Amino acid sequence: MTPEEQRFLLVGAGLFVLGIIGFLTRRNLILMVLSAELMLHGISLTMVTFGRMHQTQEGQAFTIFTLTVAACEAGLALSLVLALYRKSHSLDIQLWSELRESDLAGPTADIASETEKPVDAYENIPKLTPAGIVPKDPPRTSASSGATSSGRV
Amino acid sequence: MMDWFQSNPMTLVGLVLWAVGILWLMPAKHGGKPRSRILGLVLTAAGLVSFCLACGNPHSELANEVMFWVFGIGALLCGVLMITARNPVYAALWFALTTLATCGLFLLQSAPFLAAATIIVYAGAVIVTFLFVIMLAQQSGAAGYDQRSGQSVLATVAAFVFLGAIAMTLQTEKLDIEVRAVPVVAAVAEPAPAVGGMPGMPGIAVDLPIGAPATPPEPGNLLSVADADHPVGNLKGLGRSLFGDYLFAVELAGTLLLVACIGAIAIAPRREQGGL
Known part of the structure; x- marks a missing residue:
């Protein structure tokens, strides 16, 4: 193993470990699936490096299969996430902690904190106005009363 | 440590x-x-x-x-x-x-x-x-x-x-990877009988002396070994590996994609049932 291959293996291991941390710590369902994809990236890099070390095409051939499985996994996981979201109207994984084994401890953070108002950290992001029925009678103000009366009838 | x-x-x-x-x-x-x-x-x-x-x-x-x-x-x-x-x-x-x-x-x-x-x-x-x-x-x-x-x-x-x-x-750890280098030059220099290789595939002939007892051919996927004509990452070599050694797995991966597609459509919530 040359140092050239060793450092690619180290970067692959680093990507895998980052995926582990994200999967274990984050509470958003979508972010957990994304972290699993990050782990797959690390595995792919390691397998490509192994294939080059052994001078065979098998590493890259197997990575293509990993790519296929990753695509299947993303599709299935996202439809599962949507189904779970329809039931709980939240992406929080801890709302599903009822599914754990009965002798395990519950979630560490309190679920009651979910009911508090979400932090509005993204106020500056533009939001679309909700679509709906066009109001029939726009409220008249004194400045625009002449324009609206002339446009009507 | x-x-x-x-x-x-x-x-x-x-x-x-x-x-x-x-x-x-x-x-x-x-x-x-x-x-x-x-x-x-x-x-x-x-x-x-x-x-x-x-x-x-x-x-x-x-x-x-x-x-x-x-x-x-x-x-x-x-x-x-x-x-x-x-x-x-x-x-x-x-x-x-x-x-x-x-x-x-x-x-x-x-x-x-x-x-x-x-x-x-x-x-x-x-x-x-x-x-x-x-x-x-x-x-x-x-x-x-x-x-x-x-x-x-x-x-x-x-x-x-x-x-x-x-x-x-x-x-x-100093891992010594034993590279299965295919002896193209050696095969040319000493024409050995192709014991483990496939017919019509030059370069994968196992180098055997004539009088030696026939050892079993080296196991593995012979079409996946990189050689001078197909270096690692070569598209031709990759395709040869995929559709030679791993043909069954390719078919299986296609079936897996179909199953995942059907499953995703079946699992995803419909809009009539309440929408999102």
Whole structure:
């Protein structure tokens, strides 16, 4: 193993470990699936490096299969996430902690904190106005009363 | 183990700084005031640079070195920013950057077809699907569960002990890979009977003396071995491996895609049942 291959293996291991941390710590369902994809990236890099070390095409051939499985996994996981979201109207994984084994401890953070108002950290992001029925009678103000009366009838 | 600590202090310092940076960047609430991200970013970057300096290759060319630095540190830094992002949309975009940097590393490892396929599949399909789901499911802005992380200290320490163990194994063990080099020159010089090779496939003939007892041919996928005509990463060689040795697996992967497609359509909620 040359140092050239060793450092690619180290970067692959680093990507895998980052995926582990994200999967274990984050509470958003979508972010957990994304972290699993990050782990797959690390595995792919390691397998490509192994294939080059052994001078065979098998590493890259197997990575293509990993790519296929990753695509299947993303599709299935996202439809599962949507189904779970329809039931709980939240992406929080801890709302599903009822599914754990009965002798395990519950979630560490309190679920009651979910009911508090979400932090509005993204106020500056533009939001679309909700679509709906066009109001029939726009409220008249004194400045625009002449324009609206002339446009009507 | 102590030898490794003493001989690779840069790796150890890099791992510790990196872990502290991740812990600092993790979303957490302390008195309602979020921590500044600049310090965490500086810590993480310092740890990454130290970690990658420790595994530098003094014998490689400058261009190769620069590309490894850009892509390797880029992949790891974007990964850190992805798992610590407070907004899932930003996390998906950082993941796209990680994918691009990983494809750069694939290119350095002589896998151009794999890099292109990964960009097409991930950046073209997976990220877009994730963004659609985020837009469908999280319309109300920042959610409370994105501002906290569960058991971040325990997870980070355990994961970095794992990474340290891998680094120690890689840097102390001198693995001797026995490359199955196909002796094209030797086969030409001494025409041996093709015992294990397939007929009509030059270059995979097993080198056997005439009078020696016939040893069983070397097991393995003979069509996947790289040779002079098909170096590693060559598209022709990759196709020969996929549709020669792994033909059944290719059919199986196609079936898996079909099953996953049907399953996703069956699982995904319909709009008539309440919509989203």
